[in-house]
Amino acid sequence: MFKYALQRIFYMFCVFMIITLMCFILIRMLPLPVLPPEDPHTKVVEMRREALGYNEPYLVQFWLFLKNIVTDWNWGLSEKLYFGQDVWKIFIGKLPATMIVNLYSILWTIPVGIGLGVLAALKKNTWIDYFISTATMVVISVPSFVYAFLIQYLLCYKLQWFPFLMKGGTDYFSWAMFKSIVPPILSLSFGVIAGFTRTTRAELTEVLTSEFMLLARTKGLTKAQATVRHALRNCFVVIVPGIFGEFIGILGGSLIIEGIFAIPGVGGLTLNAINGLDYNIFMLSTCFYTAIGLAAGLVVDISYGFIDPRIRMGSKK
Amino acid sequence: MTYEKIPAEKFRFVQENEKLHDKELQTKARGFFADAMIRFSKNKSSVIAAYILLFLVLYAIFVPFISGYTANDKDPMYVNYPAFNSKLAPYGIMNGKYVMGSQNDKSMDIWYGVGEETGKNPVIRVVGTHETTVKKRGKEVVQYTYDIEVNRYYALGIMYRNFNQADYEKLQAWQNETGIQVIYPYVDPEDINGISDNPNIWFKLNSDGTAKKDENGNYIPAYSTRADKQGFEYNSIRIDGDPGNWVYSTAKSGSVQCRILYYNYYIYVNGHEPSYIMGTNVMGMDMFTCIGLGARFSLIFAILVSAINLTIGAIYGSIQGYYGGWIDMTLDRISDVLSGVPFVVVTTLFQLHLAQKVGVVPSFLFAFVLTGWISMAALTRKQFYRFKGQEFILAARTLGASDRRLMFKHIFPNAIGTIITSCALIIPGVIGSETSMTYLGIVDLTTYAGTTIGTLLSQGNAAVTTAPHAMLWPSMFLGLLMICFNLFGNGLRDAFNPTTRGVED
Numbered sequence: 001m002f003k004y005a006l007q008r009i010f011y012m013f014c015v016f017m018i019i020t021l022m023c024f025i026l027i028r029m030l031p032l033p034v035l036p037p038e039d040p041h042t043k044v045v046e047m048r049r050e051a052l053g054y055n056e057p058y059l060v061q062f063w064l065f066l067k068n069i070v071t072d073w074n075w076g077l078s079e080k081l082y083f084g085q086d087v088w089k090i091f092i093g094k095l096p097a098t099m100i101v102n103l104y105s106i107l108w109t110i111p112v113g114i115g116l117g118v119l120a121a122l123k124k125n126t127w128i129d130y131f132i133s134t135a136t137m138v139v140i141s142v143p144s145f146v147y148a149f150l151i152q153y154l155l156c157y158k159l160q161w162f163p164f165l166m167k168g169g170t171d172y173f174s175w176a177m178f179k180s181i182v183p184p185i186l187s188l189s190f191g192v193i194a195g196f197t198r199t200t201r202a203e204l205t206e207v208l209t210s211e212f213m214l215l216a217r218t219k220g221l222t223k224a225q226a227t228v229r230h231a232l233r234n235c236f237v238v239i240v241p242g243i244f245g246e247f248i249g250i251l252g253g254s255l256i257i258e259g260i261f262a263i264p265g266v267g268g269l270t271l272n273a274i275n276g277l278d279y280n281i282f283m284l285s286t287c288f289y290t291a292i293g294l295a296a297g298l299v300v301d302i303s304y305g306f307i308d309p310r311i312r313m314g315s316k317k
Numbered sequence: 318m319t320y321e322k323i324p325a326e327k328f329r330f331v332q333e334n335e336k337l338h339d340k341e342l343q344t345k346a347r348g349f350f351a352d353a354m355i356r357f358s359k360n361k362s363s364v365i366a367a368y369i370l371l372f373l374v375l376y377a378i379f380v381p382f383i384s385g386y387t388a389n390d391k392d393p394m395y396v397n398y399p400a401f402n403s404k405l406a407p408y409g410i411m412n413g414k415y416v417m418g419s420q421n422d423k424s425m426d427i428w429y430g431v432g433e434e435t436g437k438n439p440v441i442r443v444v445g446t447h448e449t450t451v452k453k454r455g456k457e458v459v460q461y462t463y464d465i466e467v468n469r470y471y472a473l474g475i476m477y478r479n480f481n482q483a484d485y486e487k488l489q490a491w492q493n494e495t496g497i498q499v500i501y502p503y504v505d506p507e508d509i510n511g512i513s514d515n516p517n518i519w520f521k522l523n524s525d526g527t528a529k530k531d532e533n534g535n536y537i538p539a540y541s542t543r544a545d546k547q548g549f550e551y552n553s554i555r556i557d558g559d560p561g562n563w564v565y566s567t568a569k570s571g572s573v574q575c576r577i578l579y580y581n582y583y584i585y586v587n588g589h590e591p592s593y594i595m596g597t598n599v600m601g602m603d604m605f606t607c608i609g610l611g612a613r614f615s616l617i618f619a620i621l622v623s624a625i626n627l628t629i630g631a632i633y634g635s636i637q638g639y640y641g642g643w644i645d646m647t648l649d650r651i652s653d654v655l656s657g658v659p660f661v662v663v664t665t666l667f668q669l670h671l672a673q674k675v676g677v678v679p680s681f682l683f684a685f686v687l688t689g690w691i692s693m694a695a696l697t698r699k700q701f702y703r704f705k706g707q708e709f710i711l712a713a714r715t716l717g718a719s720d721r722r723l724m725f726k727h728i729f730p731n732a733i734g735t736i737i738t739s740c741a742l743i744i745p746g747v748i749g750s751e752t753s754m755t756y757l758g759i760v761d762l763t764t765y766a767g768t769t770i771g772t773l774l775s776q777g778n779a780a781v782t783t784a785p786h787a788m789l790w791p792s793m794f795l796g797l798l799m800i801c802f803n804l805f806g807n808g809l810r811d812a813f814n815p816t817t818r819g820v821e822d
Binding site: 141290 | 362653657658661662665669670745752753757758759777782785789792795796799803804807
């Protein structure tokens with residue numbers, strides 16, 4: 001199992017490097033922003049570019065890029081949005097806002113989602129099940145920004161329960177801050193709840209009809225005991241990796257939700273970098289999102305193997 | 318009587334000269350697709366979704382042609398205005414309703430004045446009255462403010478506009494022809510306490526800015542009679558009560574300035590009354606048309622993307638699944654790498670590199686194709702693994718069928734139901750991503766498609782408090798489209814899945 005995990009990590013690292021290389025070359029191929037000729041910084045920027053090998057072949061540039069990262073974790077300087085600042089520092093400064101919103105969101109959505117799923121599965125083919133399943137279907141189809149609009153209009157504007165945008169400042173655990181991030185949390189939550197409800201319901205329905213459940217009841221367990229100790233445990237084989245994946249996704253955030261509620265997070269930074277053509281920030285964002293995507297997949301895969309002994313087949317390869 | 322003793326001549330053949338055949342089945346043959354259709358039609362929610370979907374698709378196809386507006390009709394004044402139709406407005410629907418808070422007596426006089434002058438009363442009803450007591454020169458004075466519902470189209474009222482001689486005469490000729498009054502008599506700012514920025518004041522004012530009224534409570538007109546200041550000659554219809562000496566314009570260097578009723582001016586410019594049944598957006602475009610335009614683009618684009626991805630994915634997945642082994646492994650690694658690249662990054666890079674060379678839409682399409690086929694390939698591959706070991710393939714191979722024949726004549730047709738139905742679930746995904754990208758402004762399709770749902774949403778979001786309709790309609794359309802596509806796709810998938818056959822019966 002350990003060997004399998006190591007293999008997968010190594011493989012993920014290779015994929016990550018290939019993607020980074022591709023994106024790096026594609027970004028370096030873009031025309032550089034024109035520097036103002038009289039600006040005193042121009043000479044400095046030009047010298048920096050020289051040092052970073054902008055006139056060398058792309059592979060050499062990539063080597064220098066990697067060397068800078070490995071030796072002193074230097075991701076370059078912002079050339080447009082935050083002129084002359086360290087890209088990594090800007091980026092780290094944006095992470096907490098994204099994380100806090102996502103963390104609150106999944107902290108309450110996962111229990112609710114699983115609970116609704118269990119309820120629907122236990123009450124299968126009753127009106128409760130029909131209602132939950134239909135609602136799940138509807139909620140999962142509608143994109144999150146539609147909820148964001150509705151929440152912003154109804155809760156923030158009409159009822160004025162919450163402020164319109166996220167509060168500024170870095171007091172992430174104050175009450176005012178919490179109140180101001182309720183709308184984005186809600187907007188993010190619906191989809192996650194629906195996703196967990198659907199998975200849980202599908203899994204649990206299948207497990208509940210299997211024969212070991214009948215055995216459990218036959219040997220004298222009550223329905224509650226059988227469900228909690230046998231059915232749910234088997235059902236978690238599928239759900240827990242999903243939870244892990246979700247936790248990795250905390251870092252990623254949503255470009256759109258961050259835009260609507262003015263969350264000073266990673267998504268907004270990426271979007272600004274794209275619109276403002278700040279290539280160094282964009283490169284870092286690319287690496288970051290790629291790493292998160294790959295890591296989430298990896299964690300899901302490996303955790304399957306750890307949780308369920310039946311799925312450890314990858315190790316035999 | 319014993320049976321052994323039956324004489325031979327008593328035996329007779331049942332049939333002697335005719336051949337026996339299997340009887341033809343009396344039941345009707347039911348093919349795979351017919352069966353799927355029957356099972357699909359049993360799924361009520363999917364059928365309803367299919368009908369709504371049909372309606373939305375028809376909307377997208379026909380509305381841009383029949384609405385009377387195009388993507389180029391951008392009205393400069395009717396911006397973010399609510400729904401309006403002059404035929405339905407008297408019944409209280411589509412009446413351009415907009416709530417204005419805290420209007421004092423001065424503003425109320427102007428609102429009623431607009432109705433008095435133009436015959437189009439902007440005030441629909443007074444929603445609330447607030448009483449406040451303020452101290453004024455040592456005395457307590459009660460002041461009233463009102464919350465009113467106005468028709469924004471009528472409330473725009475009169476505005477100043479400058480014309481050169483030719484345009485001015487053309488407008489007069491049009492007035493004479495149609496009998497619709499566009500140009501209203503000019504009011505000199507000197508006659509209305511020097512107010513020169515509100516063309517809607519046409520009546521005499523008190524010193525505090527409220528309207529001066531005669532003993533019957535009517536407004537007293539303050540129209541200019543200064544013939545010396547008049548611009549070009551006015552030889553057209555005059556408003557009621559005009560003694561004949563009211564002046565309809567004032568001279569500005571080389572042109573005239575006049576007061577025009579914008580509602581009627583709109584008729585002059587566009588040839589019809591304003592009729593925006595979903596209101597207008599921030600560009601002054603008709604939302605009803607815009608949603609049709611956006612949806613049309615989204616649907617065509619999504620179908621195109623799905624078709625391309627389906628083709629690439631099917632071929633790629635077939636090769637993977639059929640050959641297996643190291644070919645499968647290698648191709649799988651390639652798709653692993655491609656699927657690891659975040660979609661935002663792909664779209665951005667394609668836009669930056671290719672938009673100048675091949676255009677915005679093709680580069681957007683490439684971005685979708687680059688990663689979109691992977692799920693299709695995985696699906697096809699799975700189906701191939703399922704079928705390739707079965708006896709009919711062995712039989713075909715023994716009879717000498719080539720690889721290509723086995724793949725595309727024997728295995729692929731078996732998998733096609735599953736693959737095509739998954740297309741119905743991929744289309745909403747493509748529409749969702751497309752909307753997100755245009756919403757974020759990473760891809761700008763306005764010059765190509767007129768507008769898109771994503772663009773409409775981002776414009777609507779900017780004015781969410783003043784013009785909620787601009788955000789509501791596109792969100793509703795998008796939400797409904799996605800729900801219906803998913804319900805429809807799920808229904809199709811279940812119907813085409815032979816393992817669920819007979820489960821519900």
